[in-house]
Amino acid sequence: MTAFRPLVLTVLASVTVLAACSRSLTPNETMVAKALFGDTLDTEEVTVMAGIGVLPLPREPKPEPGAEEAEPQAAPPGLCDRKRSTHRYWTWPAAFVLENDIFFSYKYYPQDAFRGFPESLPYPASVIMAHELVHVWQWQNRARTAYSTNRAAQETMDNVDPYWFEANRTAEFLSYGYEQQGAIMQDFVCYAFFDRKNPRLEELAAILRPVLPVDDFLAKLPRR
DSSP states (O other): OGGGHHHHHHHHHHHHHHHHTEEEOOHHHHHHHHHHHGGGSOGGGOEEEETTSOSOOOOOOOOOTTOOOOOOOOOOTTTTOOOOOOSOOOOOOSEEEETTEEEEOTTTOOSOTTTTTTTOOOTTHHHHHHHHHHHHHHHHTHHHHOOOHHHHHHHHHHOSOTTOOOOOTTSOGGGSOHHHHHHHHHHHHHHHHHOTTOTHHHHHHHHHTTTSOTHHHHHHSOOO
8 A cells, every 4th residue: 555655645746736726716706607607507517727727727816015906997998899900810719728727827817707796897808708708609509500629720820800790789799709709708797887878888788689698688787
């Protein structure tokens, strides 16, 4: 039995390290995900990682002594307005998804992407998470969405700006590309929280409503 002890310790150490490399959705993230996707998204299957998921998650920095949480400020004009890219360029993404796993870059990794909900939300972590949850939803509902990693990658390769879309109230959500679907949800959450009076919010809600219960999300937000 003694001879197996080093092996057991090694296995336990490996499991501990791997566990530290990912986390489940926080209670806030779970609540928002359910408000946006209802029972069409299995939130318990979702894991969040940083980088490529092989190093422990970043620790939350300790607040400086005497520091107080800043009061919420009005979002700058145009924060949620999407601009179309006319040339192709590559950079490490803010986040990406492989099946049920969401990988944030270290720059954008959040301890809780919806911390403070519904009174406040961290930007840009909240809208990035909303976008990536769409990709998890696409994967979990692939019998309906026909989603696959290869299809999504090919779509990105074929378009200069795969995130750009024209909002059309009469268009079906699933008729948009995979990244466009993520962008629609991302912009919807952004306008809903940071620019509620913008008429574009209702345009996006009209696209999402036939497929997802996004009014549940809107109902949770404070009146402004």
